[in-house]
Amino acid sequence: RKEVEQDPGPFNVPEGATVAFNCTYSNSASQSFFWYRQDCRKEPKLLMSVYSSGNEDGRFTAQLNRASQYISLLIRDSKLSDSATYLCAVNMGSGRAGGFKTIFGAGTRLFVKA
């Protein structure tokens, strides 16, 4: 089983739609959670961190469910510019004191159509 798994894509949605992505992680000791955005042939960039109480940034809402070990990302009122790959990421201990590594899911491709 992969350490971080995401919904298979692609998601094709019209402008203005609401779309949700889910992600599960296997290591219950995982400590921090993130969503990254990656545009075609570009490096990943942080979209938002995911906090235990859930958090919102404009049209984007992230949720964390530690009991079920999944995180989600909701995008409301989709824009053409939201078309990208969304990567779920989890920080976990690297096996040595004080060390952390970030493990990524395979990503979910989103296409927003006019």
Place this chain on the structure above:
Amino acid sequence: DTGVSQDPRHKITKRGQNVTFRCDPISEHNRLYWYRQTLGQGPEFLTYFQNEAQLEKSRLLSDRFSAERPKGSFSTLEIQRTEQGDSAMYLCASSPPTGSNTEAFFGQGTRLTVV
């Protein structure tokens, strides 16, 4: 530019040759990561440094791969006897020494093509 810098941006090499990539992290970041990414996949963890110490190396990583960070600043990733399956984007990322709840900042990557 104070972001993560990788060099070269592109590398084409013949099978069997050795290649070396360089990463310069953000100056105050003590954590440095190498990832490999192929088309349609997320970044795959390769190895992690905290200062000059290599704290973890993926079990999936062949012995042909080695990474160093001799002075805790820049890092190099070497691939010996390259194979066509090594063709991928090699991404470097760094993060600051402020606990686990910190994002990774990525460089633009080195795209390797083995012919």
